[in-house]
Amino acid sequence: MIQTLLGGLAIALGALLFLGLFLLLLLHLTRAVDNRRVQKMREQLLCLISGAAEAKRMKNHIYEMVNPDGKLDQLCDIRGIRTTRGLIVMAETAEELSGAAFEKLQKEAGGEWYGEYLKKLLDGVDEEAIALVVKLIGALRLKNYTPDVVTQIYCCRTTAQMQHIGMLTLCMLGAERDIVALCRDHTIASLLSFRTLEEIFSVYQGDLKRLCRKLITSASDPYIRRTCIKAIGEQKFDDLGELVLPHLIQGHINTRIDAARALGQICYAPAYPHLLTSAADPRWEMRAVVATALGAFGAAENEETLIKLLCDREWWVRYRAAESLTQIPDTEQLMLRIDATQDRFAAEMMRFALDRVAFLKGEALTCS
Amino acid sequence: MQLILWIQNALPGIKAALPYVCYGFLLLALLAGIARLVLLSRATIALRRQVRSLRSVDYRRFQDSEHVMPVSLILPAVDETESLSEQLENLLCLEFRQYELIVVANKLHETTWESLCQGFSLLPFRQPFKRTLNAPQVEGVYRSAKDVRLLVLDVRSADRAGALNAGVNVSSYPIIAPVYPDLRLTKDALLKTVYAFVSDPACVFIGSFARVGKTPEDGANARMPMFAQEQYLERMRTFYTNRTGYATIGLYLPLSKTFAAFLKSAVTEVGGFSSEARAEAADLLLRIHARMKKDKRSYSARLLPDAVCYQLPQKNMRGVCAQLRAGQREMRNTVRRNRAITRALRGAGYTRFAERVWPFVELLGVVSVLAATLLGVVPLLFAGLYLLIGVLLGAIQSALSMLLEEYAFQRQTNTGVLLGRYVLAIWDNLTFRLRVALARIF
Numbered sequence: 001m002i003q004t005l006l007g008g009l010a011i012a013l014g015a016l017l018f019l020g021l022f023l024l025l026l027l028h029l030t031r032a033v034d035n036r037r038v039q040k041m042r043e044q045l046l047c048l049i050s051g052a053a054e055a056k057r058m059k060n061h062i063y064e065m066v067n068p069d070g071k072l073d074q075l076c077d078i079r080g081i082r083t084t085r086g087l088i089v090m091a092e093t094a095e096e097l098s099g100a101a102f103e104k105l106q107k108e109a110g111g112e113w114y115g116e117y118l119k120k121l122l123d124g125v126d127e128e129a130i131a132l133v134v135k136l137i138g139a140l141r142l143k144n145y146t147p148d149v150v151t152q153i154y155c156c157r158t159t160a161q162m163q164h165i166g167m168l169t170l171c172m173l174g175a176e177r178d179i180v181a182l183c184r185d186h187t188i189a190s191l192l193s194f195r196t197l198e199e200i201f202s203v204y205q206g207d208l209k210r211l212c213r214k215l216i217t218s219a220s221d222p223y224i225r226r227t228c229i230k231a232i233g234e235q236k237f238d239d240l241g242e243l244v245l246p247h248l249i250q251g252h253i254n255t256r257i258d259a260a261r262a263l264g265q266i267c268y269a270p271a272y273p274h275l276l277t278s279a280a281d282p283r284w285e286m287r288a289v290v291a292t293a294l295g296a297f298g299a300a301e302n303e304e305t306l307i308k309l310l311c312d313r314e315w316w317v318r319y320r321a322a323e324s325l326t327q328i329p330d331t332e333q334l335m336l337r338i339d340a341t342q343d344r345f346a347a348e349m350m351r352f353a354l355d356r357v358a359f360l361k362g363e364a365l366t367c368s
Numbered sequence: 369m370q371l372i373l374w375i376q377n378a379l380p381g382i383k384a385a386l387p388y389v390c391y392g393f394l395l396l397a398l399l400a401g402i403a404r405l406v407l408l409s410r411a412t413i414a415l416r417r418q419v420r421s422l423r424s425v426d427y428r429r430f431q432d433s434e435h436v437m438p439v440s441l442i443l444p445a446v447d448e449t450e451s452l453s454e455q456l457e458n459l460l461c462l463e464f465r466q467y468e469l470i471v472v473a474n475k476l477h478e479t480t481w482e483s484l485c486q487g488f489s490l491l492p493f494r495q496p497f498k499r500t501l502n503a504p505q506v507e508g509v510y511r512s513a514k515d516v517r518l519l520v521l522d523v524r525s526a527d528r529a530g531a532l533n534a535g536v537n538v539s540s541y542p543i544i545a546p547v548y549p550d551l552r553l554t555k556d557a558l559l560k561t562v563y564a565f566v567s568d569p570a571c572v573f574i575g576s577f578a579r580v581g582k583t584p585e586d587g588a589n590a591r592m593p594m595f596a597q598e599q600y601l602e603r604m605r606t607f608y609t610n611r612t613g614y615a616t617i618g619l620y621l622p623l624s625k626t627f628a629a630f631l632k633s634a635v636t637e638v639g640g641f642s643s644e645a646r647a648e649a650a651d652l653l654l655r656i657h658a659r660m661k662k663d664k665r666s667y668s669a670r671l672l673p674d675a676v677c678y679q680l681p682q683k684n685m686r687g688v689c690a691q692l693r694a695g696q697r698e699m700r701n702t703v704r705r706n707r708a709i710t711r712a713l714r715g716a717g718y719t720r721f722a723e724r725v726w727p728f729v730e731l732l733g734v735v736s737v738l739a740a741t742l743l744g745v746v747p748l749l750f751a752g753l754y755l756l757i758g759v760l761l762g763a764i765q766s767a768l769s770m771l772l773e774e775y776a777f778q779r780q781t782n783t784g785v786l787l788g789r790y791v792l793a794i795w796d797n798l799t800f801r802l803r804v805a806l807a808r809i810f
Contacts, residue, residue, distance in 0.1 A: 002391070006753040013760035017794060020767060024790050028783040049771055050781040051419075084420065128420050161421055164567070193569040198435040234434075315498040348496045355494055359511060 138169030174205035233262025241268030264293025295324025322353035393733035442535030618669035
């Protein structure tokens with residue numbers, strides 16, 4: 001009895017292995033056959049064992065569809081396009097297209113046939129599929145779906161992935177009103193990391209300055225306010241300095257640090273005395289940022305403070321102060337003044353910073 | 369004499385019990401086969417989820433982003449290495465916006481040092497750094513005139529852990545990633561790894577599972593020697609059927625010398641790499657786990673399933689066995705040093721079971737069935753079927769693992785290579801896998 005069972009099992013397992021072998025052999029042997037039907041069957045078989053092959057097939061068909069001379073005309077001509085893989089491939093292809101080809105794909109995806117599928121997924125419960133739909137909406141700029149994206153962010157408020165992709169899509173759509181409304185809402189806690197938020201805002205398609213102006217005062221999440229502060233500094237929105245200054249004077253230390261950096265980047269004059277005061281801040285992170293900010297205001301004008309910071313007990317503060325001091329053209333005089341402090345570590349750091357600048361410029365090194 | 373007498377007396381009893389023992393082993397083998405297939409399906413689901421989630425977020429947008437966290441790669445080249453220049457070329461052409469590569473080498477190793485100087489035009493550099501971790505004296509810091517991202521430290525008489533600590537001290541960036549001399553990274557390795565830190569603020573560690581062979585950029589699809597293919601298949605099988613063993617830890621303990629990235633603040637908090645540990649990265653990771661759990665902090669340590677890191681194949685069976693035994697010794701040492709936390713992380717127990725206990729049980733099963741057949745208590749056909757089913761189950765697991773890897777991560781399918789691997793996956797169960805299983809036991 002046991003042997004019969006074992007025999008049956010062995011035959012079943014063997015048959016399974018043989019089937020796999022047969023299919024692979026078929027795939028390999030038919031690779032050079034010059035027959036369309038055989039190649040089509042081969043392609044279908046290949047798609048079963050390779051996700052990349054299936055994606056490639058769909059992508060080729062999409063290109064054929066958006067090409068005016070292509071044989072395909074509609075998305076419904078592409079088999080398997082109404083699947084999650086189809087969503088992924090369309091979103092990826094959308095990023096490669098531009099002009100009329102992009103518009104054609106946009107029109108097809110926003111059309112009735114494909115729209116029905118998108119609606120079905122958005123009404124479903126599969127969060128991964130919904131995330132892919134939301135991504136496609138962003139990639140193809142399907143603005144008529146904006147309310148659906150907002151709804152999904154509210155529905156999946158505890159899912160970081162949905163928040164990420166939802167906010168990213170809203171930024172790609174340039175949906176300022178919806179972004180501001182979402183960020184003001186206290187019931188939606190941001191699950192996203194600071195760097196993710198920075199990246200999301202960097203793809204915003206509308207007026208970023210106006211968005212920052214609105215969010216810096218109204219966003220309920222401190223990370224979003226910090227993101228705005230950083231964006232103001234990086235994008236050099238000089239006239240928003242007055243909105244950043246209060247964050248330097250009071251608030252959480254990380255926000256104050258970001259504010260100091262941003263105000264340095266835009267050289268906002270009213271912030272200068274506050275920055276000078278912050279050079280003696282008990283937190284070394286703040287002193288390090290102030291060293292860079294004062295360099296932006298002018299290393300020569302702030303030489304005395306920067307030399308003091310160069311003698312700081314914290315390595316990173318010395319490093320940032322030395323970086324700022326490298327802007328001073330007369331390095332010999334500068335080194336004399338630093339040597340006068342009799343701080344060996346300060347002098348060592350300054351020499352390193354000068355060597356580094358020379359090295360990055362491609363000049364010969366003087367160190368021995 | 370007494371022993372022979374005892375055996376003669378006990379023989380009827382042994383003969384009566386042996387069939388049941390054989391049936392017991394048969395049941396165990398079938399259950400283990402089913403359990404492994406279940407684990408494979410779980411791995412498939414997890415993999416699908418991971419791939420889909422990365423696709424929906426599109427991590428590639430971080431490639432040129434200013435907002436991605438910069439990384440310090442640290443290569444402890446403390447021993448003479450012939451292929452160092454080739455590895456540095458590989459590490460310096462990664463697609464990532466901001467990273468530095470710190471090579472910790474010994475100037476007294478003339479061959480290595482010469483290859484560095486000639487290949488990268490090293491220039492001495494006066495670089496002060498903070499000695500956060502206990503590390504050996506750095507005799508000199510050198511920068512490459514050819515690539516500003518390369519930094520070489522001259523450290524004498526240092527072990528790997530010391531060299532890594534020296535690298536951490538000099539590093540400028542918040543993420544540190546140790547790399548080992550026989551590893552090669554794919555171009556998007558850093559991007560995929562660092563995305564975990566960017567997307568999850570609680571992430572302190574991300575590990576990877578090194579494949580065997582060449583990176584796709586170096587021609588992974590080109591024909592590898594059969595012996596290398598066998599190692600590749602064995603690695604795939606381990607990866608996909610032992611997911612339970614590493615999912616909770618972030619690293620497969622017997623394969624700890626792989627590419628991984630740590631949050632620098634977490635590394636310095638626990639005192640850096642320990643020279644007393646055989647597997648310094650695994651030991652550090654478990655200490656980080658212990659520290660985080662003790663402080664009741666929310667954190668995550670993850671394993672990246674993607675093929676981002678490739679290990680050069682061993683040239684002969686002796687090398688494979690030595691590598692395997694070294695991995696097991698390292699695992700034992702790591703577990704011994706971090707007993708309390710390994711009890712809390714159930715994955716460590718599973719790994720030890722899969723690596724040490726199960727191969728022994730399998731061998732015991734085969735010996736019992738063969739002994740029973742020789743004594744005539746079970747028919748020859750039963751023994752044949754027992755062995756055949758063992759081989760077939762193993763072959764199915766190997767083939768499925770290989771196909772799963774193909775489905776999830778291969779960018780271009782080469783049917784010739786795939787067919788060859790499939791046949792090898794079946795054949796291996798009679799040759800390579802047996803030798804590997806024996807090496808695991810003895």
